[in-house]
Amino acid sequence: MERHIRIKECKPLLPRVKQLGQIKTKAQKAPLHGYLEFFAGSGLVAYGVQKYFNAIWANDICEKKAAVYSANHGTKHFHLGSILDVDGSTLPDAPLAWASFPCQDLSLAGLIAGIDGERSGLVWEWLRVMDEMKNTPSILVAENVVGLMSVDGGSQYRMLHEGLRNRGYLVGVVQLDASHWVPHSRPRVFAIAIKESIDIPAALLADGPTWAHSNAVVSAARNLEGWLWWNLPEPKARKKNLEDIVEWAAECHDDKTSARNISLIPKRHRDLVSSDSIAVAPGYKRTRNGSQVLELRFDGIAGCLRTPKGGSSRQYLVIKHSKGLATRLLTVRETARLMGAPESYKLPGSYNDGYQAMGDAVAAPVARYLARHLLSKLAVLA
Structure with a gap:
């Protein structure tokens, strides 16, 4: 016999269906990953990665850069002072630590004292802080000028690579130019390290060099143990030229x-x-x-x-x-535009202060790109 269901028998289900719909539409986004930033400067990294990472601790020694950082990101998590005075045992846990360590001793425009120089050698203090942490971050990013890879045939980078390997990390370096996103030629290298105990998804790795690996990177990586070829999608063509950002x-x-x-x-x-x-x-x-x-x-x-x-x-x-x-x-605002900062980005102080803040920073779109396509995907594994 064919069975018929009366409408009134279905009425109790209606509120349940509505409730499920409400649950779906009110789904909350996953919380952002925390990260630590050393040599934080004017805060363009924090701005660039903000959709993926939340800065829970940051430090820099320069008061004028600190004023820019604090004006845009607040003062609660920022610590003004030398990295020499940072005690790693007091830092909060985070899956990621980023260090844009000083470039003066690695820049081709400088005296090239090397990675053990007075300024660029502060990268070893960063690693000392990492050693002191109770739970060392699973992901480390060290950013610097191309000279890190090219000076003395790559010997300077190989010292950093060995230091990271001795701490149990696998490492790969990519070279990214801000000109992919903004009308500003600014090639920089990013050494991205991850604990060797973490299984990396195959999609994030390439079999060899890609568009993001310059000749200097390829040469410095030759015969290195624990090297990774990070696989990143090539950016779309830039839409703006210099004329578009001029005041x-x-x-x-x-x-x-x-x-x-x-x-x-x-x-x-x-x-x-x-x-x-x-x-x-x-x-x-x-x-x-x-x-x-x-x-x-x-x-x-x-x-x-x-x-x-x-x-x-x-x-x-x-x-x-x-x-x-x-x-x-x-103009100072033009320098900010060239670095990918929004019009709302505050630049307190003199002309030289603003120029210094932008001229010694990481282009925000580059940090955003790395956070979106690599770092956030690694952070969920940490």
Whole structure:
């Protein structure tokens, strides 16, 4: 006999169905992973990774950078002072520790004292702090200039690699240029280490070098034990060029100063910047054959930002106006845009303070990219 169900027999189920629907729509997001940041500077890493990681402890020795960090991220978890004074046993547990350790002794523009130099050698203090922690983070990130991999045939990196291996980590290095995301040439290397006891998903590893491994990285990695080829998706083409981030209303140098700067531009570059297709060109003053010149670039991106010490460290813009060419320095807001900081990012202090904060930082979109495609996926395994 065919069975018929009366409508009233189903009514008690309706509230249950509605309740399940409410549960589904009100599902909560998983809590962010905590992370520790050393040499935190102006906080662009914290800004970049904020969708994936929450800074629970950060430190830097520079008061002016600390002012920028605190203005944007608060003071509760920030500790001003030297890493020499940090006691690892007092730090909170976290799956990730990030260190953008000083680059002065590894930069090709410096004296290259090496990874044991007075400034860059502070990376060993970072590892000392890690050793003192009750629960050492499962993931470590050490960021620096390309010289870490290229100086002396990669010997400087190999010392760091050995130090990480001796602590039970597997390590891989990727080289990422901020120009993939912002109109700013800023190649940096990221040594990403993970405890060897953790099973890494196959999708996160490649069989060999990829687009994110430069010749310097490949060369330094040769014959290293415990090396990983991290597998990262290639970024989409950048949408903005330098013209898109320029503050066109910013005041230029007076006519005399502009004329003097323009006179330093090599004729070939002066002809290019005078063409109809160029509205703005960035450049640095350099010494060539004993004479000072203002060298420009014409690929739609700014040169790598530096700290503002010395006139040659400041980046100029040559801007075409209705009356001809004029020059000026980058504005602080332009440096922030080049580093991927939002318009709301606070930059307290003087012009030099803001330039220093941005010129000595990690481009936010690069940190975000690593957090999204690698670090957050490793953190769930920690």
